Amino acid sequence: MSFYKCQKCQKAWQYPIERCPDCFSILERSLPGKAKVVGVSQVKVSTILHPQTPFFALVLEDENGNRWTHKSSIEYKIGDEVEFSPSVDKNAVAIWRTKHDILEAIDNLVGLLGGLKIGEDSKILVLPSINSSKHPYLAENTSPQFLEAMIDYLLSKGAKSENIKIAAQSFNDVPAGVSATKSQLIDVCKNKKVEPIDLAEKGFVKKGGADISELAFSNDIIINLPILGLNAKKGIISATENLLKLAKKEFYLGLKYLHDEEEVTKKIIGVLPEILNVAEAIYIQRQDKANVYFGLALASFNSFNLDRVFAETAMIKNLPAFLKEINLENILVVGRSIKEVQIEADKLGI
Ligand SMILES: [Zn+2]
Structure with missing residues (x-):
């Protein structure tokens, strides 16, 4: 605290x-x-x-x-x-309760995972959820407060604003720039003097048969900054699905046409470099899209483990296929325990 x-x-x-x-x-x-x-x-x-x-x-x-x-x-x-002991297990998931002080939560979460080596020359790519052109209160995109706190965290650890880039790519018909404006994330970039980037306008490289943004391989630190939530069709809005935005849109849609979501997810995630996932679950969408206060932030270098732990804290019954074979007992949870923070999210606010 x-x-x-x-x-x-x-x-x-x-x-x-x-x-x-x-x-x-x-x-x-x-x-x-x-x-x-x-x-x-x-x-x-x-x-x-x-x-x-x-x-x-x-x-x-x-x-x-x-x-x-x-x-x-x-x-x-x-x-x-x-005391809260940090872990060196790269697959561990850190949980922290947060309401107003997001910077404190991020500081604790990254610390619990052993910290990040950040220097003034570190090139950093941050990937918030920019899914739709919606106002922040609808909790469809990473909130401006969460992105701002992450940038403040990086600056406090010695990063330079000119070395931080905020990346997005649209997988639908709405350009990423339009969603970034409506979600107010573009204002955060302006205020913090960091560069927003539309991945669709940059190059892609072949990795293990997948077309992945070259920026995923030319930065020192990559931070996935998704907003989590519940979803009637998919079970959850996951940290993992936001990482898929690092693949080229046409490649992703082509793969999705031929294979099921689980195969597509595993193929793309399998070729990505090490990425720190810091996920927002302060206000989340219920399955009916109403948004409720959940008061959590989670972090892990393993997005599958993070999503599995989030699903358990929100007491989700319909797990997405890509999480079904992940055994919760094999995941080390640090910070707060699942038991301490578990709430049936779909019953909140009713
Ligand atoms: Zn005073």
Whole structure:
């Protein structure tokens, strides 16, 4: 949990605000090193937002005296320290709860996966979901806040804005630029001085019989930044399907004409280089397309594992074919456990 503190008034906030409302000083962001348990309650009655019981509602305190609440599936005693250990397993999935402070969530998620080596010369390609020309509140595209937080994260780790590119490709009749404008993602690019790129206008190379954007191989770091959701036909709107946008549209559509979705997905994903997936699930679409607050962000270098874990946290029954053979027991989950964050997403808001 990061805190935003006014050095003059000594007041602190748990969500990012720029200035102190009392004295207008600029607030300082601080990250606690250690968190100690100062209160514990065991909860045995389930509710719609907390279907798995029992769980423990903790009050934590950091070394600066800041306090916050934390849900845990593991029992702690007063005085215990709460730590989140990172993993070096490239197939692990990190889960973090987030509402206002997306930068904190991204910082924690990437840290839990062992971090990224970012230098001022690192060339970085970010691939948000740009699916349709819809306003952000419909949760069809990655939100401007999520993209902005990712760019802020990269800049805070030493990346240069001129080395960050935001890429998209349309697989339907609406040009990527139109969707990027309506979804307000183009405004983020302008404000942050990063270059938006339509992959369709750039070159493609042959890799393992697939036509893949040459930008997938000429950048040092590739970050898939999809928005997740539920879908009546597909089961979920996945992180994996956003990666398919790195393939050439004509190649993808041709392959889809001849093969089923599962084969197409596996063929394209199989030839891509290492990609970090950082997925937004703060507001997500239900199967009926209404959007609800889900409050999560997930990350993994393995998009299949990320999607499988998301499907489990949202308690999806109709898993997409490409996820059916993935055994949840083989996936290491770090940060928060599935049990702690699991909600039947389709029942939210009803
Ligand atoms: Zn103040």
